[in-house]
Amino acid sequence: MMQHSESVETQAENKPGIIRVESMHKWYGDFHVLKDLNLAVDQGERIVICGPSGSGKSTFIRCINRLEEHQQGKIIVDDVELTDDVRHIDSVRREVGMVFQHFNLFPHLTVLENCCLSPIWVRKLPRREAEAAAMEYLERVKIPDQAAKYPGQLSGGQQQRVAIARALCMKPKIMLFDEPTSALDPEMIKEVLDVMIELAGSGMTMICVTHEMGFAKTVADRVIFMDEGEIVEEAPPTEFFSNPREPRTQKFLQQILQH
Amino acid sequence: MTESTIKPPKKNLGPVKWMRTHLFSSWYNSLLTLVVGYLLLTSVGPLVSWVFLDATFEGSGPGDCLGEGACWLFVSQRLNFFIYGFYPDELQWRVDIMFGLLALAFVPQFIEGFPARKWLGIFGMSGLPIIGYVLIPGGILGLEEVESSKWGGLMLTLILAYIGILASLPIGILLAIGRRSDMPIIRGLCVVFIEVWRAVPLITVLFMASVMLPLFLPEGVSFEKLVRALIGITLWQSAYMAEVIRGGLQAIPRGQYEAANALGLGYWRKMGLVILPQALKLVIPGIVNTFISLFKDTTLVLIIGLFDILGAVQSTIADPAWQNVAIEGYVFVAFCFWVFCFGISRYSQNLERKLDTGHKT
Amino acid sequence: MKKQSIDSISARPKPWYDPRIRALFFQVVTLGVVFWAGWVLIDNTLSNMQSRGISTGFGFLDETAGFGIIMHLVPFDATMSYGRTFWVGLTNTLLVSAMGVVAATIIGFLVGVARLSSNWLVAKIALVYIEVIRNIPLLLQIFFWYFAVLASLPAPRQSVEVGGAFFLNNRGLYLPGPVTQDGFGLVWGALLVAIAAVFGLRSWTKKRQKASGQLFPTVKVSIAILVLLPLIAFFLAGQPLEWDLPALKGFNFGGGISLIPELAALWVALSLYTASFIAEIVRSGILAVSKGQTEASKALGLPNGLTLRLIIIPQAMRVIIPPLTSQYLNLVKNSSLATAIGYPDLVSVFMGTTLNQTGQAVEVVAITMGVYLTISLLISLLMNLYNRAVEIKER
Numbered sequence A: 001m002m003q004h005s006e007s008v009e010t011q012a013e014n015k016p017g018i019i020r021v022e023s024m025h026k027w028y029g030d031f032h033v034l035k036d037l038n039l040a041v042d043q044g045e046r047i048v049i050c051g052p053s054g055s056g057k058s059t060f061i062r063c064i065n066r067l068e069e070h071q072q073g074k075i076i077v078d079d080v081e082l083t084d085d086v087r088h089i090d091s092v093r094r095e096v097g098m099v100f101q102h103f104n105l106f107p108h109l110t111v112l113e114n115c116c117l118s119p120i121w122v123r124k125l126p127r128r129e130a131e132a133a134a135m136e137y138l139e140r141v142k143i144p145d146q147a148a149k150y151p152g153q154l155s156g157g158q159q160q161r162v163a164i165a166r167a168l169c170m171k172p173k174i175m176l177f178d179e180p181t182s183a184l185d186p187e188m189i190k191e192v193l194d195v196m197i198e199l200a201g202s203g204m205t206m207i208c209v210t211h212e213m214g215f216a217k218t219v220a221d222r223v224i225f226m227d228e229g230e231i232v233e234e235a236p237p238t239e240f241f242s243n244p245r246e247p248r249t250q251k252f253l254q255q256i257l258q259h
Numbered sequence B: 001m002t003e004s005t006i007k008p009p010k011k012n013l014g015p016v017k018w019m020r021t022h023l024f025s026s027w028y029n030s031l032l033t034l035v036v037g038y039l040l041l042t043s044v045g046p047l048v049s050w051v052f053l054d055a056t057f058e059g060s061g062p063g064d065c066l067g068e069g070a071c072w073l074f075v076s077q078r079l080n081f082f083i084y085g086f087y088p089d090e091l092q093w094r095v096d097i098m099f100g101l102l103a104l105a106f107v108p109q110f111i112e113g114f115p116a117r118k119w120l121g122i123f124g125m126s127g128l129p130i131i132g133y134v135l136i137p138g139g140i141l142g143l144e145e146v147e148s149s150k151w152g153g154l155m156l157t158l159i160l161a162y163i164g165i166l167a168s169l170p171i172g173i174l175l176a177i178g179r180r181s182d183m184p185i186i187r188g189l190c191v192v193f194i195e196v197w198r199a200v201p202l203i204t205v206l207f208m209a210s211v212m213l214p215l216f217l218p219e220g221v222s223f224e225k226l227v228r229a230l231i232g233i234t235l236w237q238s239a240y241m242a243e244v245i246r247g248g249l250q251a252i253p254r255g256q257y258e259a260a261n262a263l264g265l266g267y268w269r270k271m272g273l274v275i276l277p278q279a280l281k282l283v284i285p286g287i288v289n290t291f292i293s294l295f296k297d298t299t300l301v302l303i304i305g306l307f308d309i310l311g312a313v314q315s316t317i318a319d320p321a322w323q324n325v326a327i328e329g330y331v332f333v334a335f336c337f338w339v340f341c342f343g344i345s346r347y348s349q350n351l352e353r354k355l356d357t358g359h360k361t
Numbered sequence C: 001m002k003k004q005s006i007d008s009i010s011a012r013p014k015p016w017y018d019p020r021i022r023a024l025f026f027q028v029v030t031l032g033v034v035f036w037a038g039w040v041l042i043d044n045t046l047s048n049m050q051s052r053g054i055s056t057g058f059g060f061l062d063e064t065a066g067f068g069i070i071m072h073l074v075p076f077d078a079t080m081s082y083g084r085t086f087w088v089g090l091t092n093t094l095l096v097s098a099m100g101v102v103a104a105t106i107i108g109f110l111v112g113v114a115r116l117s118s119n120w121l122v123a124k125i126a127l128v129y130i131e132v133i134r135n136i137p138l139l140l141q142i143f144f145w146y147f148a149v150l151a152s153l154p155a156p157r158q159s160v161e162v163g164g165a166f167f168l169n170n171r172g173l174y175l176p177g178p179v180t181q182d183g184f185g186l187v188w189g190a191l192l193v194a195i196a197a198v199f200g201l202r203s204w205t206k207k208r209q210k211a212s213g214q215l216f217p218t219v220k221v222s223i224a225i226l227v228l229l230p231l232i233a234f235f236l237a238g239q240p241l242e243w244d245l246p247a248l249k250g251f252n253f254g255g256g257i258s259l260i261p262e263l264a265a266l267w268v269a270l271s272l273y274t275a276s277f278i279a280e281i282v283r284s285g286i287l288a289v290s291k292g293q294t295e296a297s298k299a300l301g302l303p304n305g306l307t308l309r310l311i312i313i314p315q316a317m318r319v320i321i322p323p324l325t326s327q328y329l330n331l332v333k334n335s336s337l338a339t340a341i342g343y344p345d346l347v348s349v350f351m352g353t354t355l356n357q358t359g360q361a362v363e364v365v366a367i368t369m370g371v372y373l374t375i376s377l378l379i380s381l382l383m384n385l386y387n388r389a390v391e392i393k394e395r
Helices: A002-009 A057-064 A086-095 A111-121 A127-140 A156-168 A186-201 A213-219 A237-242 A247-257 B015-022 B027-053 B072-084 B089-110 B117-125 B127-135 B153-179 B184-199 B202-216 B225-251 B254-262 B267-282 B284-304 B309-317 B326-360 C002-010 C019-052 C082-115 C120-133 C138-152 C182-212 C218-236 C261-288 C291-299 C304-340 C346-358 C361-390
Strands: A019-028 A031-041 A046-050 A072-077 A096-099 A174-178 A205-209 A222-227 A230-235 C160-162 C166-169 C172-175 C177-180 C241-244 C247-249 C252-254 C257-259
Touching (some): A019 A057, A031 A230, A057 A174, A086 A096, A096 C291, A111 A127, A127 A156, A156 A186, B072 B089, B072 B153, B072 B309, B089 B326, B117 B127, B127 B153, B153 B267, B202 B225, B202 C304, B202 C346, B309 C138, B326 C138, C082 C120, C082 C261, C082 C304, C120 C261
Parallel strands (some): A096 A174, A174 A205
Antiparallel strands (some): A222 A230, C160 C166, C166 C172
């Protein structure tokens, strides 16, 4: 592992294929949720995944840090293949941050403690250092003044920004966003999206499952459309929105852009 | 969906694989399985032979119980006493009718989609007690009177639990409403009543009912022991019932109260037509659970000298004619209670699950 | 015309239409009924007691009791007062309750965790234990242990014996009693030093973590210190401890520590019964921590052990503690079933024998209920304080 992280330091800026998914399948019982997915993401790339509900997009990104198991095919994250091996899973999760739809902040810990938890116990940082780093990230998501509060005392938008800061505190190479704005009131969506856009500007590798098409247009390098467990279309945003090829994509875009 | 013809890679779910994941997944799990399995095997064998293989089921008297195993003969010979107590043999048909009607009213509640289920339940809560009041003691309508001191066994246990629940329900509702009232004096009285009864053990309540109640009454008025016990049980149970119902009242959203107010309903209409029907439906599992604990607690009446099913068995065990039948007697009573309580608790768990999902959608 | 009607609306309503006055009236009437009923009861009671020749007041507490009690933690004999019987009963109740709480908690947590075990056999056995025990009346279980199990044990002369130190027979369980010798103070001193050292260690590791980030196996080292230090002191002082072994004297055993069968049966039954409820509380408490919490913790890279320790247990304990305390309360109340097998607890001694001998039902019942009420209020109070301390802050 040590060897592994050292090699990261010396890597070139745009390492190709930091995430590689090769003919990956997943079933829930007999139900085929993910069908033959293939995807390669380079370092610094920003991918937006969209699609109707139940299309398997959340399940897909949850496979990338092994919150869900795949049954067939390969997932390789930063040269580590996800198998049943616990050490592989642990090392991947260390490099991959995740933001959930329902925040999943730890309600019994303060905002600052939420952020420091993993750096202290997993990265083994001194508490003082971890707290300083956490404050830096909280400033970056613009809520340093809430550090001593408990998650339950914050608004949804604030909670989600804390969740982003918490994930960033692990200094991940990749960030996964699982519908980060779906559980928010409309007026709070923007504050979260602003943080995400700022993050994208800093060169973070990001995979976002979201319905925010505006965000996709401004930030994404590629947009992936999923339906019924398959990747139906994959294109740069300009092409994806102006000129979708597949009829299923066209239908989806029509429905979503009518609003 | 149709093109998805690929099946998931077959997980080998053969017995070996199953045992590996469920019994021998790690070294300490394997050790645990072996130790527990060994203990289980060595204890199940003797248990089975005691209960079935070596047991005595038939015979005419204590002398026939010679084997190593259980003497179930004891239970079958005294079964009549365990069920009816001293209720006269030739009048036991009256009790049987009540058993039948109770089953008719309440068993369908466990069966989804049984015709007229609701009406049978309502009958069980309203008409049936009246029939029972006529049938069991007798003394009217040409029925021969049977004093309550002759009642006993399972019949008495059921009477205590049934009346205890029935009587405590309305009192519990009033107390629960009172505890949520805006009027400080009413609220205070209800809180004190509920908290005092809930804080003391049932035995002290039963003692109180049996020794203090006679002192409370004016001279010349007296109750039978059974009635005193019932009063004690009801007061005690109504405090628990009130807390269960209060839980239901709290679960009703504010909007329901506001909507009822906006429709111009008065306090009692609002409660009776809008709030209580919803709240009571929510707390059925809770009521069923308090019923289970009351049902178990009725055994305590043997301490003040009533012969419920445990009391009946306890007194028979001491009978010198039968030697060493204590375990058989207790196992029999335990089995009776277990069947009732386990069955009912399963029912309330199902109900809870159903209500739970009903709320999320 | 129009003006007049508005006036009549805006004027104060007639008193019987004013909700505040209605409420006041209703409350006064209720209070009146309650007082009247209380007065009738008291009046009846007084005249009944007079006609039966029962005295009133608490003077009886100083009278000589004149009966013996088979087990007492405070010194007692038949020449002492009824007031003394109260203390004997109360301490016996508290003893069996405390023993029960400890045992039930240990068994309950073990079974609750076993219920969630990945080992199929262990999980199923825990399930069977819970479903069997909690659906059988406690009184029946007490009878079972007392009349069926303990009574079938051999007589003292044929005791079940382990190494000449432990004896089990139908008179109870006999254990060796520790007798401390002169130098034992050193061991106590070592224990105190060990405790202080553990506290010191904790603050040192915290400081070290703050500065360097290194983690220290605090728990393991603490346990080692707590065990080793007194042990070393014990040997240094020349093993200043002797065991008083129980021995057969006449028809029964003397010496050592004895557990009378009434206490043993009550303790076993109360612990097993309450444990079955605690197990369910523990299980549902752990399950109550939402799946999202575990997922978030895993996504942050925390391994399973740390997820359990830092995320699940702290949240589960908040769910577990309130129903757990009410189980403890139930256990204290259920210990009053002692009276059915003759263990001299408060209800058995005071509400039973003392009440029978004095006939002063009102006073005795009031005192007994008062005790349980006090215990219950005390525990609720502690509970509320605890809840406030650990409450998860929300808006």
